[in-house]
Amino acid sequence: MALNLLPTQSVSMTTTTTTGESVYDALNELEIPDKEVQQLLQIHDRLSISELTCQFQGITTRIMQWLEVAHMTAFTIEQNIKRQQVPDMAPLLKTCQRMVPVIPLLIELNEIIHDDPTVTITKIQSEWSGLQHFISSVKKSMEELNEKSDLLSLMSTILFQIDDLSIMIFQYQEKRHQTVSQGEQKEDGILIEIDNQVGPLFNLVEKVYTRMSTSPPQDSSGLLGRKHLLVQDRWESLRLEIDELKIELKEDRWLIVFKQVADQVDGMMDGLDKTVSQCYLMIQQIKETGLSTSTSTSTTTSNSSTGSNTSTSLDKLRSVEKNFDAKYKYYTPSIAKMLMMLGNGIAARVSRNVLTLNRHEAMLNRWNQLKITMDNLRKKDLPDTRPVSPASICWSRTSDRSDTSQFLMKSPEPNTMDRSRSPYISSVASSSPIPFNMMDEYHRKTPTNPSKNLWQSMNSSKSPSPVYGRSQQMSPLSREKRSNLVPSTSDTFKRSVKEEEEEDDDFDTSDFRRQQTPTISQQQLHNSARSKSSLSTSTRSMTPNARRCGTPSMIPRPKTPTASSLIPRPKTPNYRLNRIGSPMIPKQPPQQQAGKYRPNPKDALDKEIGMIINSSPIPIQCQKAAGQHEGRYYFGNELTPSLGGGKKIYTCKLMTYDNNRNQTQKRNKVLIRVGGGWQDLEIFLLEHMNLMGG
Known part of the structure; x- marks a missing residue:
C-alpha cells in the first residue's frame, strides 16, 4: 500500500511576492x-x-x-x-x-x-x-x-556638538567683553567646560577620519564624502576658536598680573617719592633755621632756643633719612626687577596693548627720574646737612680771617668709616658744611695768633683728655684738614680704628642710648686753659652739634670774662661715639627711654634685635616669649591682641656672614619667619606698619 506523501492541494507558482505588508x-x-x-x-x-x-x-x-x-x-x-x-x-x-x-x-x-x-x-x-x-x-x-548610516549619524552628532561649542564660545565672548567694559572680574571656568567636551568630541572625529581614510564604504551619491569634508572644516574652525579664546584669556590674565605688579611698583615708587619729599622738606627747614640764626640776637635765651630747634630738626631729618635708607635698600632692587619682568612680558606678548605700553613707558620714565633725584639726595643733599666735628669748627673759626676759610665747606669723610657702619647710623659718620652765620652767633674774638696756639695744642695733645682729646684729635674731618699743616702718624689712626672695632664688638643694646659722663678734674681743665687758651676759646665757641636732637646745648653761657670762664664747661655729654671723631647718638627723651627694649646682654640674638628695635625711628613694642624655645618674640600690636585672637609668635634667628676679603670681620643679620620663608627683620618691621606700637 503506497503512502500519499504529496500535498492534497498543489501550490501554484506565483511571481508576486509583495502582496502583503512584509516582504516575507x-x-x-x-x-x-x-x-x-x-x-x-x-x-x-x-x-x-x-x-x-x-x-x-x-x-x-x-x-x-x-x-x-x-x-x-x-x-x-x-x-x-x-x-x-x-x-x-x-x-x-x-x-x-x-x-x-x-x-x-x-x-x-x-x-x-x-x-x-x-x-x-x-x-x-x-x-x-x-x-x-x-x-x-x-x-x-x-x-x-x-555602516554608512552609522557614519552619517556620527558625523551629524559631531556637527551638532561643534555647533554647541561654537555657540558657547560666542556667548562667552559676548559676556567677557561686557564684563571687561563694566570692570568686573572674569571667570575662566569655560576653559574647563570646553576641555571636558572637546576630549570626547576629538575621539569621535578621529574615529570618523580613520574609517574614511582606510576603507570607506561605497558611496555612489558622494553624500558621505561631502559630509566628511564638512566635519573636517568645522572641526578645524572650532580648534582655531578655542586657541584664540585661550590666547585671549591668557592675555587677560597677564594684563591682570601686569596691573597688580604695576600697582605694586607705583606704590613702592610713591613710598620712595614721599620719603624723598620729606627729606627735602626737613632739609629746607634746617636751611631756613640756619638763615634765621644769623639774624637773631646773641643772647643766652635765643642761642638755647635756636640750638634746640636746630637739633630737633636734625633729629627728625635723621629719622626720615633712616626710613629713606631702609626703603631705598629694599625697594630699589625690587622695582628694577619688576620693571624688567614687565618689559620682558610685554616683549613676549602676541598682541600689543597700547595702555600697557604707555603705562610701562611712564613707569620707566618716572623710575629713571626718581633714581636721579635719590642719587642727588644720597650723594649731595643729605651729606650737606650732616654736622662737622667740633675740632674742625674750631680750626675753621680760628682761620676765618685767612685764605684758608674755605675749610668751612664740606670735606668728605673716609669711606672706610661709612662702610663699616649699619645703614641706620652710617649717616652720623660723615660731615657736611655748616653755614658760617650759624657759628658766628656763638663765637667770640679770636686770639691774635690762633694758628700758633693751635699748632702748640695739637702737638701737646698726645695724651688727650677723655672728652677733648677725642673731639679734637680723632675727628676724621679735623684730621683731614690739619694733615695739611701737621704731619700725622699712622699709629694714631690705627689705634683709633682699633678702638672703634672694640667698641662695635662690645656693643650692648642695653646702653645704646645711655648717656656717658666722662670725668674731668678741675686741675686738668685749668692746665688745659693755661696751655691752650686759644683752643679753649675756640672750643667754647663751638656750635651745637647738628646730630643732637632735644638735648641740652654743650655751649656754655657767656659769663664775666675771668680766668675760669675761659674753661669750657660742657654739660653731661648726650652722645655715645659711633665713630672715631664723629658725633655721638643722642639720648632719647624720658618717655622713649623708659619704653625702649632692654635685651639680654648674654644673648647675641636678643642683642641684635634690641639694637634694631631701639635704633628704629618709629617706636616698636617688642617682648620675648617665655619658654624653653629660643628666638620667639611678640612685636607691635600683637602684644595687645583683639578679642577672639591670640598672641602671634614670630620666630627669629641670627645669621652671621663672614667677609671673604677679611676673615676677621663678620656681619650679623636677624631673620624673621614670615609665611613659608625668612625675611630681614628690618624690612619686616618697615613693611608691616600695623606692628608699630603707640
Whole structure:
C-alpha cells in the first residue's frame, strides 16, 4: 500500500511576492519539505519505483517553488537597500538555514532512484548556490548601508556638538567683553567646560577620519564624502576658536598680573617719592633755621632756643633719612626687577596693548627720574646737612680771617668709616658744611695768633683728655684738614680704628642710648686753659652739634670774662661715639627711654634685635616669649591682641656672614619667619606698619 506523501492541494507558482505588508509574506506561505524527504528515505525500500519517483518529483517541485520565492525576497530586500531602506534579513537567513540539510538528502534519493532525474537535481543545486551567493551579496550591501548610516549619524552628532561649542564660545565672548567694559572680574571656568567636551568630541572625529581614510564604504551619491569634508572644516574652525579664546584669556590674565605688579611698583615708587619729599622738606627747614640764626640776637635765651630747634630738626631729618635708607635698600632692587619682568612680558606678548605700553613707558620714565633725584639726595643733599666735628669748627673759626676759610665747606669723610657702619647710623659718620652765620652767633674774638696756639695744642695733645682729646684729635674731618699743616702718624689712626672695632664688638643694646659722663678734674681743665687758651676759646665757641636732637646745648653761657670762664664747661655729654671723631647718638627723651627694649646682654640674638628695635625711628613694642624655645618674640600690636585672637609668635634667628676679603670681620643679620620663608627683620618691621606700637 503506497503512502500519499504529496500535498492534497498543489501550490501554484506565483511571481508576486509583495502582496502583503512584509516582504516575507510569500516566503512564509511555503513550507520546506524537509520532513517529507527524511520519511521517503526511511520507506524507499518498501515502495515501488513508480511510487518513489512520483513522490520524489513532488518534493523537488516544492523545493523549486521555495527557491524561486526566496530569490524574489532577496531581490526585494536589495531594492529596499538601494532606496536607503534597511529591512531585517533575519527571517530569510533563518529559513535558508532550514534548507541547508535538505539538499544533500535530495542527492541521496536521486542515487536510490535509478531513473534519470539528474537534470532536476542539478537545477536545484544551481538555484540553491545562486540563492546563497545572492543572499551574501545582499547581506554585504546591508552591512555597508548600516555602516554608512552609522557614519552619517556620527558625523551629524559631531556637527551638532561643534555647533554647541561654537555657540558657547560666542556667548562667552559676548559676556567677557561686557564684563571687561563694566570692570568686573572674569571667570575662566569655560576653559574647563570646553576641555571636558572637546576630549570626547576629538575621539569621535578621529574615529570618523580613520574609517574614511582606510576603507570607506561605497558611496555612489558622494553624500558621505561631502559630509566628511564638512566635519573636517568645522572641526578645524572650532580648534582655531578655542586657541584664540585661550590666547585671549591668557592675555587677560597677564594684563591682570601686569596691573597688580604695576600697582605694586607705583606704590613702592610713591613710598620712595614721599620719603624723598620729606627729606627735602626737613632739609629746607634746617636751611631756613640756619638763615634765621644769623639774624637773631646773641643772647643766652635765643642761642638755647635756636640750638634746640636746630637739633630737633636734625633729629627728625635723621629719622626720615633712616626710613629713606631702609626703603631705598629694599625697594630699589625690587622695582628694577619688576620693571624688567614687565618689559620682558610685554616683549613676549602676541598682541600689543597700547595702555600697557604707555603705562610701562611712564613707569620707566618716572623710575629713571626718581633714581636721579635719590642719587642727588644720597650723594649731595643729605651729606650737606650732616654736622662737622667740633675740632674742625674750631680750626675753621680760628682761620676765618685767612685764605684758608674755605675749610668751612664740606670735606668728605673716609669711606672706610661709612662702610663699616649699619645703614641706620652710617649717616652720623660723615660731615657736611655748616653755614658760617650759624657759628658766628656763638663765637667770640679770636686770639691774635690762633694758628700758633693751635699748632702748640695739637702737638701737646698726645695724651688727650677723655672728652677733648677725642673731639679734637680723632675727628676724621679735623684730621683731614690739619694733615695739611701737621704731619700725622699712622699709629694714631690705627689705634683709633682699633678702638672703634672694640667698641662695635662690645656693643650692648642695653646702653645704646645711655648717656656717658666722662670725668674731668678741675686741675686738668685749668692746665688745659693755661696751655691752650686759644683752643679753649675756640672750643667754647663751638656750635651745637647738628646730630643732637632735644638735648641740652654743650655751649656754655657767656659769663664775666675771668680766668675760669675761659674753661669750657660742657654739660653731661648726650652722645655715645659711633665713630672715631664723629658725633655721638643722642639720648632719647624720658618717655622713649623708659619704653625702649632692654635685651639680654648674654644673648647675641636678643642683642641684635634690641639694637634694631631701639635704633628704629618709629617706636616698636617688642617682648620675648617665655619658654624653653629660643628666638620667639611678640612685636607691635600683637602684644595687645583683639578679642577672639591670640598672641602671634614670630620666630627669629641670627645669621652671621663672614667677609671673604677679611676673615676677621663678620656681619650679623636677624631673620624673621614670615609665611613659608625668612625675611630681614628690618624690612619686616618697615613693611608691616600695623606692628608699630603707640
